[in-house]
Amino acid sequence: MLKAFRQYIKEPVVMILTIFMIISLLTFVAYPLVSILQTSFFENNMFSLRYYAQLLTEKALQKIVLQSFIVAATSSTFSLIIGFLLAYALARTDIPGKAFLSIAALIPLVAPPYIAALSMILLFGPNGLFIKTNIYGFWGIVLAQTFSWLPVAFLMIYSTFVSIPKSLEDAGATLGASGSRVFRSITIPLMTPALASSFITLFMLNMADFGNPIIIGGGYGVLATRIYIEVEGLQRFGMASVLGVLLLAIAVPTYLLSKYAARKSYAIITGKPTRIEPRPTKPVIRYTLGAFSYGIVAFILLIYATVIYGSFTKIWGYDFTLTLKHYNTLTMGGMGVVWNSFKVAIMAAIITGILGTLIAWLLVKKNPPLKNFFEYLALTPLAIPGTVIGLGYVIAFNKPPLLLTGTLWIIIFSIVFRELPVAILSNEGVLKQISTSLEDASASLGAGTLRTFTKIVLPLARNGFFSGFVYTFMQGMITLSAVIFLYTGRTILASISIIRQAEAGRIGYACAISTVLIATVLASLIAFRILAGKRGLEMFSFGVK
Amino acid sequence: MVEVYVENITKKFGNVIAINNVTQKFADKALSSIVGPSGCGKTTLLRVIAGLYDPDEGKVYIGGEDVTLKPTFKREVGLVFQDYALFPHMTVYENIAYGLKIKKLPKREIDKKVKEALEFVKLPGMEKRYPHQLSGGQQQRVALARTLVIEPKVLLLDEPLSNLDAQLRIAVRGELKQIQKQLGITTIYVTHDQIEAMSISDYIAIMKDGKIIQVGTPIEIYRRPKNEFVANFIGQCNFLDGKIINLEDSKAIIETPEGEIKAFIPDESFKNGDSVTVVLRPEYIELKPLKESGDKSMIKGKVRVSLYQGGVTRFTVDLPTGKSLIVDSSDPLIIEKIKEGEQVSLSFKEELIHLLKK
Numbered sequence: 001m002l003k004a005f006r007q008y009i010k011e012p013v014v015m016i017l018t019i020f021m022i023i024s025l026l027t028f029v030a031y032p033l034v035s036i037l038q039t040s041f042f043e044n045n046m047f048s049l050r051y052y053a054q055l056l057t058e059k060a061l062q063k064i065v066l067q068s069f070i071v072a073a074t075s076s077t078f079s080l081i082i083g084f085l086l087a088y089a090l091a092r093t094d095i096p097g098k099a100f101l102s103i104a105a106l107i108p109l110v111a112p113p114y115i116a117a118l119s120m121i122l123l124f125g126p127n128g129l130f131i132k133t134n135i136y137g138f139w140g141i142v143l144a145q146t147f148s149w150l151p152v153a154f155l156m157i158y159s160t161f162v163s164i165p166k167s168l169e170d171a172g173a174t175l176g177a178s179g180s181r182v183f184r185s186i187t188i189p190l191m192t193p194a195l196a197s198s199f200i201t202l203f204m205l206n207m208a209d210f211g212n213p214i215i216i217g218g219g220y221g222v223l224a225t226r227i228y229i230e231v232e233g234l235q236r237f238g239m240a241s242v243l244g245v246l247l248l249a250i251a252v253p254t255y256l257l258s259k260y261a262a263r264k265s266y267a268i269i270t271g272k273p274t275r276i277e278p279r280p281t282k283p284v285i286r287y288t289l290g291a292f293s294y295g296i297v298a299f300i301l302l303i304y305a306t307v308i309y310g311s312f313t314k315i316w317g318y319d320f321t322l323t324l325k326h327y328n329t330l331t332m333g334g335m336g337v338v339w340n341s342f343k344v345a346i347m348a349a350i351i352t353g354i355l356g357t358l359i360a361w362l363l364v365k366k367n368p369p370l371k372n373f374f375e376y377l378a379l380t381p382l383a384i385p386g387t388v389i390g391l392g393y394v395i396a397f398n399k400p401p402l403l404l405t406g407t408l409w410i411i412i413f414s415i416v417f418r419e420l421p422v423a424i425l426s427n428e429g430v431l432k433q434i435s436t437s438l439e440d441a442s443a444s445l446g447a448g449t450l451r452t453f454t455k456i457v458l459p460l461a462r463n464g465f466f467s468g469f470v471y472t473f474m475q476g477m478i479t480l481s482a483v484i485f486l487y488t489g490r491t492i493l494a495s496i497s498i499i500r501q502a503e504a505g506r507i508g509y510a511c512a513i514s515t516v517l518i519a520t521v522l523a524s525l526i527a528f529r530i531l532a533g534k535r536g537l538e539m540f541s542f543g544v545k
Numbered sequence: 546m547v548e549v550y551v552e553n554i555t556k557k558f559g560n561v562i563a564i565n566n567v568t569q570k571f572a573d574k575a576l577s578s579i580v581g582p583s584g585c586g587k588t589t590l591l592r593v594i595a596g597l598y599d600p601d602e603g604k605v606y607i608g609g610e611d612v613t614l615k616p617t618f619k620r621e622v623g624l625v626f627q628d629y630a631l632f633p634h635m636t637v638y639e640n641i642a643y644g645l646k647i648k649k650l651p652k653r654e655i656d657k658k659v660k661e662a663l664e665f666v667k668l669p670g671m672e673k674r675y676p677h678q679l680s681g682g683q684q685q686r687v688a689l690a691r692t693l694v695i696e697p698k699v700l701l702l703d704e705p706l707s708n709l710d711a712q713l714r715i716a717v718r719g720e721l722k723q724i725q726k727q728l729g730i731t732t733i734y735v736t737h738d739q740i741e742a743m744s745i746s747d748y749i750a751i752m753k754d755g756k757i758i759q760v761g762t763p764i765e766i767y768r769r770p771k772n773e774f775v776a777n778f779i780g781q782c783n784f785l786d787g788k789i790i791n792l793e794d795s796k797a798i799i800e801t802p803e804g805e806i807k808a809f810i811p812d813e814s815f816k817n818g819d820s821v822t823v824v825l826r827p828e829y830i831e832l833k834p835l836k837e838s839g840d841k842s843m844i845k846g847k848v849r850v851s852l853y854q855g856g857v858t859r860f861t862v863d864l865p866t867g868k869s870l871i872v873d874s875s876d877p878l879i880i881e882k883i884k885e886g887e888q889v890s891l892s893f894k895e896e897l898i899h900l901l902k903k
Contacts, residue, residue: 167626167630168633170592170617170630171624171626171632171691172618172632172643173597173616173618174620174624175643175695176621176647177618178616179616179618186632190634
C-alpha cells in the first residue's frame with residue numbers, strides 16, 4: 001500500500017485514473033449485483049426470506065427452473081453435435097467448398113440471436129412456409145437456440161481439431177492403430193476437455209438467452225423470461241431478484257467451469273495450429289458429411305433469407321405478394337428505433353473502447369492496489385446473464401442519487417459494463433506484448449505519464465481499442481436481455497421493437513426491422529474496416545478465447 | 546533381411562515437387578541417414594516410407610514386399626517424431642503399451658515389455674509419469690521406447706535430436722548408435738545436421754531439391770564429395786580452379802593461378818587438359834611460418850584472421866592472387882607461433898586432395 005502511494009506521488013495521473021476505475025466498477029458492476037441480493041432478502045426494509053420460501057413452495061416457479069435446465073441442455077447438445085460434425089467435416093475431410101461453408105456457418109455470429117426464433121415461426125409456425133405446426137414452446141426454443149449458437153460450438157471445436165498436432169495421430173498409425181482406432185483413442189480423448197468447455201459455454205448462453213424464449217417460447221417459461229415477467233407484468237421485484245440470484249447461482253459456477261475446462265484443454269494441446277494435408281476421405285464419409293454440412297449451411301442461409309423474404313411479404317401464410325409496406329411504416333418513426341440502436345451502440349462502443357484500454361493499462365502496467373479484486377470485478381459481467389444485469393440496473397438506478405431510469409445513459413452504461421470485459425481482455429492481450437521497457441525509455445527521455453500513454457502506449461495498443469470498440473458496437477446493436485428492463489417510450493431500441501412487434505403478431509414489421517438492423521450492422525462493420533485501414537482485420541480478432 | 550527400397554518416388558504438394566523421382570536402397574541392419582538442407586524433401590521421403598504420405602508415383606518396398614498400398618498401421622515401421630508425439634493424455638506406461646495393446650498381447654506380457662523397454666532406455670520406474678512431467682531428453686527416450694517395444698521391421702527417425710540441447714544431443718547420439726547396433730534394426734535417420742549424420746551413420750544420402758545427389762559411407766562423402774554443394778554441405782571446403790597439365794597413371798599435376806598442385810585423379814574419366822576444381826578441406830592444409838619452411842614450390846600467403854578455439858585454430862590466409870583459404874591447424878606448436886599478419890607457407894598431402902570436374 002505504502003509503495004502504491006509512493007508511485008502515485010510520482011504519477012498523479014495514475015492515481016486519478018485508479019480512483020475513477022474503482023468508483024465506476026463499484027457503481028456499475030458491484031452495486032447493481034448487491035442491489036439484487038439486497039432486494040431478494042428484504043421486504044419493506046425488513047430482512048425476510050419470504051421470497052426464497054415462496055420459490056420452494058410455488059410449483060410453477062420450480063417448473064420454470066426445471067424447464068430452463070432441460071431446454072438449455074437440449075439446445076446445447078444439439079449445437080454441440082452439429083458443431084462437432086461440421087467442424088470435423090471442415091477440419092479433417094476433403095469435402096469441396098470449405099471456405100464457403102465456414103463463412104456461411106458463422107453468419108449467426110453477426111445477427112441477433114432472436115432472429116432465429118422469428119424465422120422458425122415463419123418456417124414452421126401456424127402459417128409456416130413448409131410445415132404448419134404450433135412451433136411455439138419447447139421445440140421452437142430448441143430449434144432457434146441450436147442455430148443461434150451453432151457458430152460458437154463450431155468455432156471452439158474447429159480450433160481444437162486444427163490444434164491437435166498431426167504427429168500424435170501419425171504416431172498412433174505407426175504404432176499399428178487403424179484410422180478409427182486413432183480417432184477413438186487419441187483424437188477424441190484429446191478433444192474431450194474442449195468439448196466439455198464448448199458444451200458448458202453453450203449451456204450458459206442458452207440459460208441466459210432471453211430473446212428466443214420470449215418470441216417462440218409460448219407458454220414455455222424459462223428463468224430469463226420469467227424474471228422479466230415478474231418485473232414488467234407482476235411488479236414483483238423481490239421475486240424477480242430471487243430468480244435473478246438463482247440464475248446467477250447457475251451462471252457463475254457454469255462460467256468458472258467452462259474456464260477450467262478450457263484451461264485443461266490448453267494444458268493438453270499446446271501445439272500451434274497445424275495445417276494438415278487432409279488424407280483422402282472415404283467416399284461414404286465424404287458424401288455423408290458433405291451432404292450434412294451443405295444441408296446445415298443451407299438451413300442457416302434459409303433462416304436469414306426467410307426473415308428478409310418475410311419483410312417484403314404482405315401477409316405471411318396468406319398473401320405472399322411482395323410489398324414495401326413494412327418498410328414504409330418503418331420510415332414513420334419505425335426507422336427511429338434502428339437509429340436509436342445505432343446511437344446507443346456507437347456511444348457505448350466509444351466509452352467501452354476507451355475504458356477498456358485505460359483499465360487494462362492500469363491493470364497490466366501500473367499494478368494498482370487490490371489489482372486482482374478489480375480485475376475480477378471488471379470481468380464479472382462475462383458470467384452474468386443480461387437479464388440479471390438489466391434487473392440489477394433497474395433496481396439500482398431508479399432512485400436518487402443515481403436516478404438514471406428512463407435516460408439513454410442507463411442503456412448505454414448497461415452495454416458498456418457488460419461488454420467491458422471483452423475490451424479489457426483484448427487490450428490486456430495487446431498490452432502484455434508491449435514491453436515495459438518502451439514506457440521506461442519514454443520516461444527516461446523526459447515524457448510524463450500522460451504523454452507516454454498517449455504517444456507510446458495508445459498507438460501501439462490501438463488494435464486492443466478497436467476490437468473492444470467493434471465488439472461492443474456489434475453487441476450494442478443487437479442487445480436485448482438487459483435493455484428490455486431499461487427502455488422507455490423515448491428510448492426504444494430496434495431489438496426491443498422486434499420483440500414487441502413479434503409479440504403483437506406483426507411479424508412483417510419485426511422482419512423489416514431485423515433486416516434493416518442486420519444491414520446496418522454489416523454496413524457499419526464494413527465502414528469500420530475501411531476507416532481502420534490495412535491493419536483493420538486485426539480488430540476483428542477479439543482477444544477472448 | 547529388411548531392406549528398404551524406394552523406386553521412382555515422386556511426391557508433389559500442389560505445384561511444389563517435394564520428391565523428384567527418387568530411387569534408393571537402404572541397407573539391411575544398417576543405419577542410413579538422409580541429410581539435406583530444410584525443404585530438400587528428406588522428411589517427406591521418410592513419411593512416404595512410413596505410409597503417412599502417398600507418393601504420386603513410384604513404389605515402396607520393405608523387406609522385398611511392395612507396401613505402397615498398405616496403410617501405415619499395417620506397415621510395421623516405427624517412427625520417432627521430431628516433437629516426440631507422446632500422447633499427452635496418457636502416462637508413460639500407457640504410451641509405451643499403446644502399440645502392444647493393439648497387438649492384443651496379454652496384460653502380463655505388456656507389463657513385462659513396458660518395464661524392459663523403460664530399463665532399456667534407462668528410465669526405469671517412470672511408468673506413472675505424464676509426458677509433461679518429463680524433461681526433453683526423457684521424453685525422447687520414451688518416444689524411442691514406445692517405438693522399439695513393438696519390434697518394428699524398420700526404425701525411422703525424423704530429426705529426433707533437434708529439440709535437445711547441444712550437450713544432450715551428443716550424448717543421445719552415441720546411445721542411439723549403440724542401441725541400433727545392439728538391435729541390428731534397419732534404420733533410416735533424417736537430419737539436417739551433417740556432423741550428427743557423419744558420426745552416427747553407416748551410410749549417408751545427401752538430398753537436395755527433392756533428389757538424392759550422393760550416397761556413400763561418411764568417409765567417402767567427406768573425402769570424395771561429388772560436387773561443390775556436397776563438399777560445402779558436409780564440412781567446410783576450399784576450392785581452387787585449375788587445369789590438368791600433366792597426367793601419368795593416376796597422378797596429375799594441376800596448374801592453378803596459385804601455383805602447381807599434385808593430386809591423384811578420382812577416376813579414369815579425368816583426362817589431360819581437363820578443367821578441374823581442386824577441393825581442399827581446411828584441416829588437410831599444413832601451414833608453417835614462411836621463415837622456417839624456406840623450401841621449394843609451396844603456396845605462400847599471409848594470415849589475416851586467426852580464431853583460436855582450443856583444440857583447433859582456424860586461420861584465414863590471403864594468397865597473393867587475392868584468393869583466401871581457410872586452414873585449420875591442431876598442432877599446438879604451430880598455433881602458438883603463427884600470429885595475424887604472419888607470412889606463411891601452405892602445403893598439402895597429394896592423397897588428400899580431391900578433384901571435381903568443371
